[in-house]
Amino acid sequence: MVPESFVIRKHSATLHGHRTSFSLEDEFWMELKAIAAARHISLAALIAEIDDQRAADSNLSSALRVYVLNWLKAN
Numbered sequence: 001m002v003p004e005s006f007v008i009r010k011h012s013a014t015l016h017g018h019r020t021s022f023s024l025e026d027e028f029w030m031e032l033k034a035i036a037a038a039r040h041i042s043l044a045a046l047i048a049e050i051d052d053q054r055a056a057d058s059n060l061s062s063a064l065r066v067y068v069l070n071w072l073k074a075n
Contacts, residue, residue, distance in 0.1 A: 015048045022061040031068045 011029065012021045024032075036046040047064070054063035 013044055013047045015044075015051050020051075020060065022059075022064065024061060024064060028065055028068050031072070032064060035068065035071050 006025050006027070008023050008025050009029070010021055010023050012019055014020075032046060033043055036043045039046065041049075047060075050063050050067045051060055054060065
């Protein structure tokens with residue numbers, strides 16, 4: 001059963017001079033902010049890094065979720 005607190009919200013970022021949007025649950029958004037802080041980089045820089053490293057056939061929302069999952073498993 002999925003808790004009702006999982007709300008997906010749209011977010012926007014400017015990556016390499018163009019605006020893009022992605023949808024994430026609040027929990028993933030909070031973890032991304034915490035990861036950026038732990039790495040001493042801006043949230044925008046972290047999102048751009050993840051975007052640059054993702055496979056061409058994947059979407060940004062999924063890439064962000066997988067990055068958070070891998071970060072949490074490694075730390």
